Amino acid sequence: MDTFYTDLLCIGAGLAGERVAVEAASRGFDSICLSIVPPRRSHSSAAQGGMQAALGNACMGEGDCPDVHFADTVKGSDWGCDQEVARMFAETAPVAVREMAHWGIPWNRVVPGSGTFYKGGKEYQKIEKKEREGRITARDFGGTAKWRTCYTSDGTGHTLLFTMDNQVVKLGVKVHDRVEAVSLIHDDQRCYGAVARCLKTGKLRVYLAKATLIATGGYGRLYRETTNAVICDGSGAILALKTGVVPVGNPEAVQFHPTGIVPTSILVTEGCRGDGGTLKDVDGKRFMDIYEPDKQELASRDVVSRWMTHHIREGKGVKSPYGDHLWLDIRHLGEKHIKTKLREVDEICREFLGVDPVTQMIPVRPAQHYSMGGVRTNKDGACYGLDGLFSAGEGACWDMHGLNRLGGNSLAETIVAGRIVGQKVADYLDGCEVTFNTQLVTDFVKREEEVISRLIQGKDGRENVYDVRNAMQDVMMDYVGIFRNATDLRQAVVKLQEIHERAQKVGLRTSSPGANPELGMAMRVKGMVRLALCVAYAAEQRTESRGAHAREDYPERNDRDWLTRTLATWKEGDDLPTLNYEPNSQVWEIPPGQRGYGVSKIIPSEDPSVVGNVEASKAGEACQPQDAPETPETN
Amino acid sequence: MGRQLKFNIFRYNPEDPKSVPHMESFDLEETDALTLYIALNRLR
Numbered sequence: 001m002d003t004f005y006t007d008l009l010c011i012g013a014g015l016a017g018e019r020v021a022v023e024a025a026s027r028g029f030d031s032i033c034l035s036i037v038p039p040r041r042s043h044s045s046a047a048q049g050g051m052q053a054a055l056g057n058a059c060m061g062e063g064d065c066p067d068v069h070f071a072d073t074v075k076g077s078d079w080g081c082d083q084e085v086a087r088m089f090a091e092t093a094p095v096a097v098r099e100m101a102h103w104g105i106p107w108n109r110v111v112p113g114s115g116t117f118y119k120g121g122k123e124y125q126k127i128e129k130k131e132r133e134g135r136i137t138a139r140d141f142g143g144t145a146k147w148r149t150c151y152t153s154d155g156t157g158h159t160l161l162f163t164m165d166n167q168v169v170k171l172g173v174k175v176h177d178r179v180e181a182v183s184l185i186h187d188d189q190r191c192y193g194a195v196a197r198c199l200k201t202g203k204l205r206v207y208l209a210k211a212t213l214i215a216t217g218g219y220g221r222l223y224r225e226t227t228n229a230v231i232c233d234g235s236g237a238i239l240a241l242k243t244g245v246v247p248v249g250n251p252e253a254v255q256f257h258p259t260g261i262v263p264t265s266i267l268v269t270e271g272c273r274g275d276g277g278t279l280k281d282v283d284g285k286r287f288m289d290i291y292e293p294d295k296q297e298l299a300s301r302d303v304v305s306r307w308m309t310h311h312i313r314e315g316k317g318v319k320s321p322y323g324d325h326l327w328l329d330i331r332h333l334g335e336k337h338i339k340t341k342l343r344e345v346d347e348i349c350r351e352f353l354g355v356d357p358v359t360q361m362i363p364v365r366p367a368q369h370y371s372m373g374g375v376r377t378n379k380d381g382a383c384y385g386l387d388g389l390f391s392a393g394e395g396a397c398w399d400m401h402g403l404n405r406l407g408g409n410s411l412a413e414t415i416v417a418g419r420i421v422g423q424k425v426a427d428y429l430d431g432c433e434v435t436f437n438t439q440l441v442t443d444f445v446k447r448e449e450e451v452i453s454r455l456i457q458g459k460d461g462r463e464n465v466y467d468v469r470n471a472m473q474d475v476m477m478d479y480v481g482i483f484r485n486a487t488d489l490r491q492a493v494v495k496l497q498e499i500h501e502r503a504q505k506v507g508l509r510t511s512s513p514g515a516n517p518e519l520g521m522a523m524r525v526k527g528m529v530r531l532a533l534c535v536a537y538a539a540e541q542r543t544e545s546r547g548a549h550a551r552e553d554y555p556e557r558n559d560r561d562w563l564t565r566t567l568a569t570w571k572e573g574d575d576l577p578t579l580n581y582e583p584n585s586q587v588w589e590i591p592p593g594q595r596g597y598g599v600s601k602i603i604p605s606e607d608p609s610v611v612g613n614v615e616a617s618k619a620g621e622a623c624q625p626q627d628a629p630e631t632p633e634t635n
Numbered sequence: 636m637g638r639q640l641k642f643n644i645f646r647y648n649p650e651d652p653k654s655v656p657h658m659e660s661f662d663l664e665e666t667d668a669l670t671l672y673i674a675l676n677r678l679r
Contacts (some may be wrong), residue, residue, distance in 0.1 A: 263668060264670065512654065517679075
């Protein structure tokens with residue numbers, strides 16, 4: 001058995017994992033990153049738009065500061081985030097952006113002089129100041145008060161990941177690619193590393209570490225239609241559930257994006273609609289102007305996704321071999337605009353669809369996009385339940401996103417959380433000594449060997465692993481999607497419990513040694529179904545609408561009962577997760593209020609520690625749901 | 636109705652001593668915007 005010993009084991013080599021490893025390595029600690037793909041192919045590289053940081057250099061970002069960024073993030077989260085974490089995040093983001101510049105990111109810079117920009121399809125003028133020339137500039141993103149999103153053209157994730165990986169190489173962090181962690185080694189008190197499987201040889205390995213980090217990204221692949229890469233299968237959350245003691249926070253918090261292309265669900269940016277693109281149905285007619293006369297195509301991501309799904313359900317979708325879809329029309333923007341300002345969209349359409357967006361409409365439909373939930377950590381990034389276990393990035397529930405994430409805050413989280421958690425991990429490693437119990441290690445390895453041999457021999461049955469996965473993805477898509485209600489969610493839970501039964505009976509069709517993707521999927525699928533059950537069951541229990549979680553039967557945001565975070569754990573032998581709840585924030589710098597977009601009905605909180613010292617008259621108003629409290633001013 | 640596509644795929648697993656390098660053919664009906672990724676997933 002190959003055994004590797006290290007100070008820090010990072011499971012995942014995307015931006016968050018590598019950033020933590022870089023921090024530990026720069027403090028002199030030995031670090032190993034595991035990655036199921038070459039690290040520069042991690043899903044972080046798919047981020048296009050940019051990362052939010054309140055620098056206030058661009059003229060449209062003037063007067064911006066971390067206070068404003070903090071307020072936008074809290075509103076975006078629909079008051080579901082941890083405000084202490086959101087505050088730390090907003091304060092650290094500008095530092096992290098400048099640090100990345102120092103490491104070599106070619107951030108787009110302020111070019112002085114006048115220019116034009118589009119909003120709601122209309123053209124506006126702006127003038128960049130001479131004295132700001134050459135500073136890091138920013139672009140506009142949804143849900144923000146200022147232009148705050150720092151970018152490198154439309155490949156920000158790409159440049160960040162390559163630059164970070166250069167630091168990894170420079171500092172001597174070892175990256176073991178095409179290696180998948182299959183279980184954490186622990187004694188219910190402390191984590192000692194992980195059992196992993198080499199995807200090239202199929203052999204098991206042991207990694208022993210003083211500290212272990214989960215940075216595996218989101219769980220988009222629980223859904224059939226997702227903008228996430230095939231590697232985003234929620235493996236980190238699955239590892240946590242497998243321990244029985246580490247909870248997954250807010251699994252029900254799943255964001256959908258309106259414009260995934262059909263059939264591959266690759267994302268085409270919100271900029272298409274931002275620049276005046278329209279959505280059309282089977283009759284070639286617009287429909288968003290009917291559903292949302294005010295904001296039309298430019299309503300928030302969730303709202304547009306909901307109406308698109310509604311419209312398809314009404315039978316207005318375009319039939320295709322890949323299921324019903326709608327059209328995105330950007331032809332009227334003209335060739336020049338498409339080839340310059342929407343360069344990547346043009347490329348994606350031509351390369352992956354064979355569609356020329358200058359002359360043809362783009363087939364689109366809503367797709368799963370982001371997992372706000374993940375392995376629950378405290379503000380230092382330390383997981384609940386096991387000492388020596390940390391988590392960061394999309395895979396973690398840190399929790400700065402609450403029930404909805406703002407565009408540009410995901411990429412920012414990877415770098416900022418990576419920096420903060422990295423420092424805490426290094427502090428933890430300082431003077432840390434561990435005794436490894438070899439019997440414990442052997443037990444965990446034996447358990448995995450047993451799983452593999454049962455799968456190959458078909459001891460538990462011959463259920464086809466891909467059938468099981470597809471059944472799970474269909475249930476998630478059809479019953480735990482954009483619109484949720486008690487009937488659908490109950491059906492989802494019941495169906496997923498049946499699928500969970502089937503997942504225990506999976507047997508392989510091919511037993512060939514080495515790189516065997518069927519075996520990899522078979523080892524993963526039970527955990528994926530369990531995670532899917534966490535999403536469905538937690539969504540069923542959350543009887544309110546907050547952020548991305550939209551309940552048709554509970555349309556109001558219920559601050560009285562649901563200023564809470566779901567904590568899901570799984571006891572072996574159960575067929576449902578155990579759900580616990582904790583207050584979603586200890587600090588209420590901004591008491592709950594109106595977001596200014598989306599659902600406006602609110603059942604107010606009556607907890608004085610949440611709403612603060614409201615005067616008697618104001619408190620009286622707040623008791624009436626129709627007079628929801630105003631968004632407080634932030635200075 | 637799309638074209639009938641024939642995929643000739645090289646099969647060999649270097650980790651398996653019993654594996655003999657050989658070609659295998661698969662037939663697939665073409666659909667709109669078919670990429671190699673979608674085709675391979677469907678064949679699997």
